[in-house]
Amino acid sequence: MKQGLLAVGVVLGTVGALMISACQARQEMLSAPVTGYNHTSAAINRFSVNGAGGPNLGAHEGGGSEVCCGVLPRRWHSGMKAIVEWQKDPDPYAYSEWKEKPFSDAWSGRMKEHKQGYSLHRAVVDIPKYEEKVCALQVHFLPCDQVRVSTTCYTPSHPDYPDRAYFQMKESATCPAL
Known part of the structure; x- marks a missing residue:
């Protein structure tokens, strides 16, 4: 009987030790706000990074x-x-030229038609190296439906901001075939 209890104790102790070691091996996670920068003339109506939603972004905002x-x-x-997913409105200022009264039935009809021009996009991008501090998940929407992700703690006005070049990019009338 003592040997049976001893064997059960050894098994329970081994299982317990394995469970503790598995818990310690689990990766500790950080949360980070999601923000975006739109470097295009289209509107980004909505976007997400690995499922975490970001704000809508007007053209060049x-x-x-x-x-x-x-x-x-x-x-x-x-x-x-x-994984970055987004919805793009290629003509975000079209409704400002419509003659219909805003939010009238006629205007709503035009908006429904306008939304047919929206496009959905998805890109899988590298997450650049970061230390143990992440201040934000920054998504840069670039011309030709390209995106980049950053985890910097700097803002664009800081001299050490690593993504400064994105703000100098110009949109081309045509995009290269991918």
Whole structure:
């Protein structure tokens, strides 16, 4: 009987130790607000990064509002990716020229037709190396439906901001075939 209890104790102790070690191996996660910068003439009606939603962005706008929260592992590792999904309105100012009274039935009909021009996009992009501090998941929407993700703690006005070049990009009338 004592040997049976001893064997049960050894098994329970081993299982307990394995469970504790599995819990310790689990990656600790960080939450980070999601913000975006739109470097295009289209509107970004909505977007998400790994399922965490970001604010809508007018043409050539961004950075002002953040939505909580995206999640990243505390420790960066090589090969980390982000899935960015977004809806784009290629003609965000069209309704300002409509003659119909805003929100009337006729205007709503035009808007329904206008929304047919919206397009959905998805990109899988690298998450650049970061230390154990992530201040925000910043998404940069670039010309030709390209996106980049950043985790910097700097804002665009800071001299060490790593994504400064995106603000200098010009849109082309045509995009290269991908």
